[in-house]
Amino acid sequence: xxxxxxxxxxxxxxxxxxxxxxxxxxxxxxxxxxxxxxxxxxxxxxxxxxxxxxxxxxxxxxxxxxxxxxxxxxxxxxxxxxxxxxxxxxxxxxxxxxxxxxxxxxxxxxxxxxxxxxxxxxxxxxxxxxxxxxxxxxxxxxxxxxxxxxxxxxxxxxxxxxxxxxxxxxxxxxxxxxxxxxxxxxxxxxxxxxxxxxxxxxxxxxxxxxxxxxxxxxxxxxxxxxxxxxxxxxxxxxxxxxxxxxxxxxxxxxxxxxxxxxxxxxxxxxxxxx
Ligand code: DHB
Numbered sequence: 001x002x003x004x005x006x007x008x009x010x011x012x013x014x015x016x017x018x019x020x021x022x023x024x025x026x027x028x029x030x031x032x033x034x035x036x037x038x039x040x041x042x043x044x045x046x047x048x049x050x051x052x053x054x055x056x057x058x059x060x061x062x063x064x065x066x067x068x069x070x071x072x073x074x075x076x077x078x079x080x081x082x083x084x085x086x087x088x089x090x091x092x093x094x095x096x097x098x099x100x101x102x103x104x105x106x107x108x109x110x111x112x113x114x115x116x117x118x119x120x121x122x123x124x125x126x127x128x129x130x131x132x133x134x135x136x137x138x139x140x141x142x143x144x145x146x147x148x149x150x151x152x153x154x155x156x157x158x159x160x161x162x163x164x165x166x167x168x169x170x171x172x173x174x175x176x177x178x179x180x181x182x183x184x185x186x187x188x189x190x191x192x193x194x195x196x197x198x199x200x201x202x203x204x205x206x207x208x209x210x211x212x213x214x215x216x217x218x219x220x221x222x223x224x225x226x227x228x229x230x231x232x233x234x235x236x237x238x239x240x241x242x243x244x245x246x247x248x249x250x251x252x253x254x255x256x257x258x259x260x261x262x263x264x265x266x267x268x269x270x271x272x273x274x
Contacts, residue, residue, distance in 0.1 A: 037186015
């Protein structure tokens with residue numbers, strides 16, 4: 001996290017943290033899909049909320065803006081984790097309501113607007129830092145989930161998480177990932193993320209954090225035009241390297257200048273205006 005921040009990221013989001021240490025699924029957990037991106041089913045591996053503050057301290061010590069990502073199995077677990085995460089000194093919380101395959105977690109909770117709202121409401125009343133609801137694209141109407149999160153008091157929507165997907169090995173005639181199903185990230189999901197951000201921008205007033213297939217200034221610019229006001233980059237760190245943050249910044253600045261936008265804010269949602 002400190003390394004990403006020093007490399008030019010405006011902030012860092014942690015891997016999602018749960019109540020207890022979790023090994024995750026056995027290998028294979030990741031499959032590279034060439035120019036499409038990456039397929040993964042890690043199984044939410046993490047050192048647990050007791051151990052994790054040490055890592056956050058290192059990131060904060062490096063001066064990073066840190067967003068603590070959480071996953072819980074129910075409302076109470078989310079609220080109690082949120083309290084503990086807030087106490088580490090993170091600047092905001094991101095609720096993982098969208099992991100596409102972990103039994104009892106993520107999108108199993110976050111695909112239902114009623115359950116999603118309960119989690120957001122509980123976390124909001126337990127904490128004081130901004131709360132971002134990370135929603136799933138694996139539903140007929142992601143904007144409905146975003147609306148539910150906004151009504152429940154979320155301060156921002158993060159869209160999107162990975163798209164449920166799989167790979168099959170034709171020689172073994174078996175799924176590639178040990179978990180069978182996984183989440184697709186990278187270039188292939190950019191159009192899906194753009195469509196989600198586009199629809200959410202029409203329906204909610206809180207800021208949207210755009211994520212999904214951003215690996216260049218052009219991708220970043222498109223997400224801003226669709227309605228995002230901050231951006232996250234994940235998979236492109238594996239393909240372009242840690243300098244991706246600085247490169248995306250520089251390339252984006254070029255797009256903003258060419259379009260005569262004087263600030264990022266002026267570009268946000270600009271594709272909606274005729
Ligand atoms: C995992 C978690 C996610 O939120 C996601 O989108 C994909 C994978 C995981 O830990 O398996």
